[in-house]
Amino acid sequence: MALDTRVKIGEWQLENPIMTASGTFGYGEEFTPFVDLAALGAIVVKGISLHPRPGNPPPRVVETASGMLNAIGLQNVGVDRFISEKMVMIRKLGAQVVVNILGDSLDEYRELAARLADVEGIAALEVNISCPNVKKGGVAFGTDPLMAAKVTEVVSRQSSRPVIIKLSPNVSDITLIARAVEEAGATAVSLINTLIGMAIDIRTARPKLANIIGGLSGPAIKPVALRMVYQVASAVKIPVIGIGGISTLDDVIEFMMAGATAVQIGTANFVNPAVSGELVAGFRQYLRDTGRTTATELIGCVQR
């Protein structure tokens, strides 16, 4: 029987549920020696702000047990150069492209969405309201349901494309934020962004990151992410995209069973740059091996 690996985010149909996570896949081209980008469900490119950002001083990354902390600080070329340089290259990759945007104010989010509205080759926007590494703005939008809803509204109004809101796990009840952005018109939510953490070098008695704190990612955070995906999928009707330490096929299936319509592969790309393509192949094989014919029958099938 024919295998249907497709999933839908609003009106947008993905060939399969495997995406790559923002900030872990560059602008895609870095991975072309290792992955056929057109075979992925979608790629999410590095977050873009209205103006260029230099990012944080080094050290920016440190490895921790089964994970890593990063405080990159949203280094990016700014939306103008993104459109004039990066998008020209990205369009040639043949991939479904999600552009991740971030701002310090509602006006910045509005302006970003407006600038990108007529740019060809973008399948969807992902709105970062949850990056923990910038001092102003970013995180406040992600932790306050009202502000999260406002960002969702201004971006949705400027964009005819699906709008995915990327949620922060650094809140007491993530379902409150998820419901707020759903009501405000979000097409989907993606979660989780990194968990805020810290590491200290005991020889120098200094934080290992120049930014002192950073975002924890990798297999270490998977159970937390899975729990939040499960809770959010139970609380909203819009699609949920699962993110957080996903490295293996088993992880992909777990997140889909918990209620994710699609998943994003993040830190695992650093360990094995070919992993996203391998997971697409593995996913097809898994459906065949388990006698399933569609990807969608997995979504939320976990038994209570």
Added chain:
Amino acid sequence: MQLQYLENGEILENAVVGPDTWRMQIRSPKVAGAAQPGQFIMVSVGHETTDPLLRRPLSIHQAKDDVLTLLYRIVGKGTKLMSFMKKGEEVSLLGPLGKGFQIKSASHHCLVGGGLGVAPLLFLATEIKRRLPTETMSILLGGRSKNELLVLNDFQKVAPVFLATDDGSLGMPGLVTELLVKEVKGPATIYTCGPAPMMKGVAQCARDKKWSCQVSLETMMACGMGACLGCTVQRSGFDESEKKYVHVCKDGPVFEAGEIWL
């Protein structure tokens, strides 16, 4: 884009060559075949476990035919696990990565290494000799004491070697930068790798004499291929723009000294 490979290599040798310092030889035809002096590889140390999670960046010590050689020091859990790997086992390599040394005709080539910073210099020396056989070259190596001066025989086969140790146990007592001032009189092109203070000293010396100087840097990095943006170093002369930082993995690891230090 330059060629990069994910390749499972076969370990041909993994042996101690100095205090906590090991040399691993790997048969990896693709990576070794494409490697240039100064480039690096990301090596998987975890055997599919998640701790340690990330690959380790190591400079390419030598690449000849289909064999890649790494020189590494045990500094943490990852390199400790590497030292347990046995001849005949497979190891996953990602590479070759980054921009290596620029080899151009020069009146004299001078390689300056400190401690484990000698690692990329053997491949460089070999290639300078192969590509520019009529030009002169000297190799200056420094360490705290004589047992930190690694793989001397391999260097001595390629070019004249001059040594300095902090404790005077071998070669000239003192710093390798002093050796540079003493031994290299005429114009030279400098290539250096070692601890940052040493490289800064070498770069300063080169700048005073208006010699070109290439420095090979190391930093923490997650991916090694320009995706994580974690391996930043601040550029000289840029304060606030997206050009403020360079990335060691993609813009380097080898830089013109003036790009990093004024």
